[in-house]
Amino acid sequence: MQSTAVLCESGGFMAAYTDELVLTNINIIHVSKGMFGNTKGVKKHPLNQVKIVNGEAQAIMGKSSNGMPDLQIYFINGQLAFKFQSSDKKEIAKYVNEISKVLTGNISSQSSVANPFAIPGVENIAETLKDTFNVFKESFGIKPDGKAANQSVKVTKKCIGCMAPLTGAKGQSVRCRYCDTDQIL
Structure with a gap:
């Protein structure tokens, strides 16, 4: 994977969305660029140094200090946080899942469950409403969601x-x- 218009939060006071982030099967590569596109530095962060806790790679979608979504990666010897100029949660979720797939072989449960921007309880309300509608459908002889009622x-x-x-x-x-x-x- 590769993304442009990225900001590394450890980039300092004058950092801008000029960097690139590249994910390979071995490294996370951060290409630091200047305002005019010149490469200032390339840092490789080995994926095998990402912490794994209870079978979960510690790459998560978090919130930065300004409340915007960011990609937080926790390594054995520190952590990194990347903001995307587009503030695209889907792009961050892709990184979280791909890092998890490389390290654990599975997609991350963090990307779908621990969305820090979701309204608490909405999933439960939606599921309850869906079940209620299905009961009404069954009472009129309609199979819920195209499945057999006894399945x-x-x-x-x-x-x-x-x-x-x-x-x-x-x-x-x-x-x-x-x-x-x-x-x-």
């Missing part, structure tokens, strides 16, 4: 107690194996 839907959610992943059939009561919290999927 169980497998879902994965986060534990409300400790945020551990939970998997099972939708509507099933489960107990978290980490914190023993009972909840409905």
Whole structure:
């Protein structure tokens, strides 16, 4: 992956959105550029130095000091934060997922769950409304979402107690194996 018009937050007081960010399967490469496009420096940050905690690569979408989204990468010996001039959360999520894929083989659960700009509880309200509409559809003999009404839907959610992943059939009561919290999927 490659992005232009990037700002490295460690760039100093006069930093501007002139840098490039390149992600390879081995390194994160930060090309520092001047105001006129001249290359001032190239820094390589090995991906194998990115921290992995509980199977999750520590590359996340965060908020910078001005409230804008940024890419935060936590290394064994420090951290980096990159802002994108477009403030594109999708581009940041791509970086988060690609770094996670290289390091763990999986996409990051951070990119879809831990969106710091989402309104808390909206996902739950949307899911409840969807279920309510499906009940009305079933009462009129319409199959919900084109699926057979008796078919169980497998879902994965986060534990409300400790945020551990939970998997099972939708509507099933489960107990978290980490914190023993009972909840409905």
